[in-house]
Amino acid sequence: MAKSKKFITCDGNYAASHIAYMFSEVAAIYPITPSSTMAEYIDEWAAFGRKNIFGQPVKVVEMQSEAGAAGALHGSLQAGALTTTYTASQGLLLMIPNMYKISGELLPGVFHVSARSLAAQALSIFGDHSDVMATRQTGFAMLATSSVQEVMDLAAVAHLAAIKGRVPFLHFFDGFRTSHEIQKIEALDMDELAGLVDQKALQAFRDRALNPEHPVTRGTAQNPDIYFQAREAANSFYDAIPEIVEGYMKELSKLTGREYNLFDYYGDPNAENIVVAMGSVCDTLKEVVDHLNAKGEKVGLINVHLYRPFSIKHFLKAFPKSAKRIAVLDRTKEPGANGDPLYLDIKELFYGKANAPLVVGGRYGLSSKDTTPAQMIAVFENLKMAEPKNQFTVGIVDDVTFKSLPLGPEINLGAKGTFQAKFYGLGSDGTVGANKNSIKIIGDNTEKYAQAYFAYDSKKSGGITVSHLRFGDKPIRSPYLVNTPDFVACHVPSYLGKYDMLKGIRKGGTFLLNSIWDVEETKSKLPNSIKKQLAESEVDFYIINATAIAEEIGLGNRTNTIMQSAFFKIAEVIPSDLAVKSMKKAIDKSFGRKGEDIVKMNYAAVDRGGDVTKIVIPAEWAKLGADESNARQNAPAFISQVVDPINSLKGDDLPVSAFTGREDGTFPAGTTAFEKRGIAVNVPEWISENCIQCNQCSYVCPHAVIRPFLLTEEELKNAPEGTKAVKGNGGIKEYSFKIQISPLDCTGCGNCVDVCPSPKKALVMQPLETQMAEDARWNYMHTKVGYKDTVLDKTKTVKNSQFAQPLFEFSGACAGCGETPYIKAITQLYGDHMMVANATGCSSIYGGSAPATPY
């Protein structure tokens, strides 16, 4: 009987947690990016009483670190409870000692890992396989999945095989790709999975639990006489794992209708050149394999699911006899090794075999470096060379050690009819939330498949966000950013001159701009590069003044719903009225409890989304020349050569040589001063006559953008025209006093206004545009007037301290951050003698996100 399939729209972390919950009695957790949401889901479901396959909620134990979580997991397993954890990166490293113990004691623990880079020359919260590869020697079985659907389908195999085979499992998928990619997938049913548990093995596990009724000792100290023999005694358990996993994969294949093997071959059965890889890149490779085979090549892919124990027998079963050349891709780097781990395994297994293929290895995608079809085509191109490059890198330009492969242009290999959209927003402006909502609307209301991925920079907020959405009638297997969009939306007018937003847009695509200007003014504001692209690609260009509409209907600066509605209106992915209905339903759900007014305002936002204007593109725009270079003068080379490209989203194009001289991860200090992000909508204006000279505004400012200055008569005279100042009070009577704001560095949090204790506030928030004159004034104060911190003893009062120069400024901390004012105050008091050692956390991110350092 054909059962109806149940689809859900979720990311990989959700899928893994969904399955893990079923098979867990205890979850020992300590959340770490990008695995955090797994632990959070489990915790939340447990709190709401969701039942596992034993009809019980999971007992969740949060420990003081990942080392503690691993210890708790070990103990819980020894006590006979099926126990699970979720981690990544450094967190996984802290579990290594216990991993040896857990595998040595043959305990069926399961780790779900959103695989992530390790901190080396820099930390990175993004994805690759460095962390899991650092544990391949621990005796854990390792299972890799390549997509959100595979996570859902195969996560259970880790649990089931661990119980049956007594070897612990580490199930991993790509962090900040599969972990955070939202896909519409088929969900698996607990009842069916529960039936697959080997009850005899489970009972035996229970019976082995430490129990005072039949006491035993485990974890003895063994001496040279017996340790070796005892270590070899477990061999048979490892020998049995491949067949056990294969058995369960067959069961899962039956349940899902999707075929899974330890090694899945995809491509021409008579392929000559094949790639061996693990993780999300396999979906990209499938697209490329189809593309190349359609062009008459004979290529294929082996997708490795069971990486440890590595079964040569099963690999050879998947391997097409016709293959003559293999490229093995590793998503990790082991400096000083002959080659990376998977590559070494493949060479080992073919060594000395008759007609052994040529094998080369390469590295890709470190730290979520987007891995595109063009890169995979380059890998196959390399295999066609007379002497293929070995130990290559792909996806970067290595102009120092010349390991990288040359890349062709990006091409669109998604299924026909797949709609791709890209939205440029500002961190915490609601764009991402609106897009998640859109995906859900489309996923839930249509038969369409949907995919979403949200690219952030690591600024805590106020940074750029780019939402990458795809919709289509076939499953979407493009685990990389949208490079050839059908639709581009810019939610932030100021991005126009900053980012190359139309790069790769398809012919006849659509561009929607939130414009605060009318048609003609908009045209005049467009840089030549945008105009040229609009004309050349025959783009449909729409504008909407979402900023004005939001203001008008009382939503302040919340433009997201208006822009979302405009997207549905223009893109017509689903019928317009269905979209409106669904968006309103979502509003009811989100804001229902906040009162009718709020709901109405948001309803209005949906309704006003139709207020778009189409701008006809003059054909002559195609002939426009380049924009005038806006490269800054006077900036240090590091700023113009490294920082500026990164801030223009062109960091991917930086070659390896950009880091020559800073191979050890050294970055110059104080680079945030060159960012001038201009992200605030409103910034404070100083009302001199109300000011009581307390300096509290300066003290509380999280970004050090408002500072008191003392000016001599001469300095006041030379100040830019219109500079206001007042006579100093108390010990500073000889000087004029002035509060100065740097409008382009301000994030608009308003803390300064809030704290101002003056009976009549000496600060008022004003639109950024109205305060641009302050920028020149700021430069004058900062560079010419300087900081007179010896007039008053800066160590004596909070007020006095603010005349000192902050040596921590313009960080990427959230607007209104409560930590940074303290750091800033310390730098004012002791800054020139400080050495800062910073553990990872908010302060390491806003304090040291490359390329910008606020110190």
Next chain:
Amino acid sequence: MAKSKKFITCDGNYAASHIAYMFSEVAAIYPITPSSTMAEYIDEWAAFGRKNIFGQPVKVVEMQSEAGAAGALHGSLQAGALTTTYTASQGLLLMIPNMYKISGELLPGVFHVSARSLAAQALSIFGDHSDVMATRQTGFAMLATSSVQEVMDLAAVAHLAAIKGRVPFLHFFDGFRTSHEIQKIEALDMDELAGLVDQKALQAFRDRALNPEHPVTRGTAQNPDIYFQAREAANSFYDAIPEIVEGYMKELSKLTGREYNLFDYYGDPNAENIVVAMGSVCDTLKEVVDHLNAKGEKVGLINVHLYRPFSIKHFLKAFPKSAKRIAVLDRTKEPGANGDPLYLDIKELFYGKANAPLVVGGRYGLSSKDTTPAQMIAVFENLKMAEPKNQFTVGIVDDVTFKSLPLGPEINLGAKGTFQAKFYGLGSDGTVGANKNSIKIIGDNTEKYAQAYFAYDSKKSGGITVSHLRFGDKPIRSPYLVNTPDFVACHVPSYLGKYDMLKGIRKGGTFLLNSIWDVEETKSKLPNSIKKQLAESEVDFYIINATAIAEEIGLGNRTNTIMQSAFFKIAEVIPSDLAVKSMKKAIDKSFGRKGEDIVKMNYAAVDRGGDVTKIVIPAEWAKLGADESNARQNAPAFISQVVDPINSLKGDDLPVSAFTGREDGTFPAGTTAFEKRGIAVNVPEWISENCIQCNQCSYVCPHAVIRPFLLTEEELKNAPEGTKAVKGNGGIKEYSFKIQISPLDCTGCGNCVDVCPSPKKALVMQPLETQMAEDARWNYMHTKVGYKDTVLDKTKTVKNSQFAQPLFEFSGACAGCGETPYIKAITQLYGDHMMVANATGCSSIYGGSAPATPY
């Protein structure tokens, strides 16, 4: 100009520390076996003001764990100080996260590692490469040394190359072999080594230090746009390391006259079969290579020094073109991998090469499994097979997965004229100290080379110790236990029936027995097996009653100096009078400050060492049959099949199948009760009439060998004859009260006598022999009378608690241990519901040293 060589007698840890001290400004430490003494030496030398090459003492910082030590090391390096640490095993695992950082930031840190096993199915404090192999992906350069002399010669290379090349180094050598093997070696001079420092590189390192004068940020958070490029930027530093190391090795070769290369080839230049290996096994292999080549074979060895970065070019330079077959030996196990790490590297490098050799891999020596010439011969034999076994093990019998190679008999391959001696003693009886002293005497007073290694079991004391000493005119390169001794001494009379002490003794060798009996009685006490060996091997057999002599001259049970003196007397390794003079000199040094009496007593011990008696061996002893089996009846299978062989020092002979059913490291509880070690000289005797029934003796007993029992009239009547008891006081008036001792489990600490508060002591120490009747009585009390712990509320008073059965008994803790009484008391109160999770430390060793568990 030929300079005079300076020799010292030291172990590998000393040699490493000696060099490390010179190049360290800061040492961040947290001691862990077997690396502890390195940290201790550094600490001690620093305390005494020894100077490094900069004329300063090293600043030593002890942290709260190895994770802290690694963090401190990282910080110290960033602050521009040359920083070093010393660690092993789990300690090294805790440093992994920082290792990625230190290498990523190109800091010249140096780790010296006494490589050790990792805790898996059991912990092991002994040596193999599991720990260092778990760090091979961290980006550290890895340098292996094979002997104490090599440690001395090459440790400096790690420091020098780290400074010049900016890549941190991990220098490792075999834990509990090289680390603890005492050798007479040539010491290197600081001035010569200091001259090798690359001053320019050193200055550059200083200049890069974090400094408020030129502030920078390191350890930023990098995003997908640049992390990959930045990670590849360090490639050139790794590419340069092999040449840098080679350069320094050449310098060291010049200084020492001993040639070193990244890969040292040893053997026939036209070898056909070669072995590739790292660590102390290479010395064993050299012996075997010489032996086989002398027999006409064509074999060789590649000794890997620079393991990471692995230089294929240099490997091929060392590799003889004639070689057709290679066996790669790994001293680690990675369950589920195709093969172990070094093996994978070698296969990689020959893959696809014309005339590529056949390559097989094998595992040996886990957890200090003694690696002998016979094992290495088996490795070469395997290579001669038509189809050599791959993924073999050697040194054990694997009758489960059949990976092991068959072994021939042990043969003596040491240099001609090398004298080998073996001493059986009791933990903390002074035997080991005396032997260390002997080695020093011989090393310092003669031209002879000397080697010593001390094998302990992991009982904290009271266990067996076997000292393995070698002396000879040529450097000694046998990094394995003495298997074919010239001389065997037994310091503990009760070992006679227990251990096969004469196994492998050479024809015409010598056996010295501390015998408390006269000649005829001694003969009657000898088991047939010993008699047979004495006769068959034509052994010179001497006895001395060191026990009686020690008593007589006032040394109590300190027989060590007497036995040492007897050894010098009989063995004549050096002239007898020189030996006497030297021993007395050592006594002056050790005891000079303790007063003339002590010195005189020890002088007397030296003088009385000559009181040996030679026993003529009747030829007919050679024809004696086997001893009656003393296998116990009634003992559980685990005791007779696993525990008894281990306790008879036959654990090495246990096959893998002995651990079937306990592959997860499970050991039955309560097995110490079957040990009956009988190690006490004196044990307490109960004087019933003085007893006040306070039970304090029982409460303080660390080993639970003295317990109060309550007997009914019936039980008293049925007790073994002569059982004394008194009428119970207070709440136990209905019963007779008795204190019972288990003489064979007692360690003789005397705590019970000391604590006894009775005006006239109710306990007195008596020689063990006089108390043997108590053994039967103990069995009666324990099994028939049992524990009446409900007569009085056991939770109410300390006294009452002692009527309960201790569930922690006869542990391997030191005599007089202060921790175990508490554990015991807890088990008496709550023992039947306890689940014990034990961190590593004393309590895990005495609480869980396989095979014996006291719980």
